[in-house]
Amino acid sequence: MLLRYLLFIDFDNTLHDTDSKYISKLDGLLGYSGSFLWDSFMNRIHRMVHVNFPERHDDLRFHVELLLEALGERATPRNIERFMKALDEAEKACWMDPAYFPEALDFLRRAKEAGYVLCLTTGPNSAPKAKTLEEKLSFKVFDYVFGEDVLGCLKSEPEYYRKALEAADGLPHLTVVVGDTLSTDIAPAKMVGLKTIWVNRKGLDPRDARVKPDYTVKDLDEAFKCILRLFPISSKG
Known part of the structure; x- marks a missing residue:
């Protein structure tokens, strides 16, 4: 019986340097560095909203208002609009002007050539992320494309992975998740x-x-070696 190995591959900060896009767009707002603002947004505000206000997970204005409050800045309409515009531009830049990590594209090529079933598992905007990446590589990379917008639940929930596994007709012991975030991947x-x-x-x-x-690795080159040990190609078929 042919063994079918699935790779659930994260996009943001695994394949793509998403942080750099947000840091660049936020840099200089209200005199703060982009790295400080992005760290404050993700590690203070977004995590707090996820825990205390899960129903407002996608409410960008709410996030920005809380960020401005945490910074001791006035939540004026102009300040809110400036931050929301920067965050929206950064999000779109992830597929309109992508910055893939140096080894990311080669990782996908090798994984595809090896015969693994490749599944993109990301948060929002799964379709444009996959489309731009596949245009870059000039071949169909992903057998399945999953996102919060597709599966109808947050990536931090086990249900996300249950639904993805079911949709891809996969088995847990033959599936590996590759991602950079402990809480969502x-x-x-x-x-x-x-x-x-x-x-x-x-x-x-x-x-x-x-x-x-x-397993813990420093990049996708190490991740691929790990996958080969975990799911040896020689055992397929």
């Missing part, structure tokens, strides 16, 4: 019984993580 996937590879590009101390991935 690793933790919920492990709850569904999937193998996990944490792409720790920022060199964070894994001992500080509450969630323990099955």
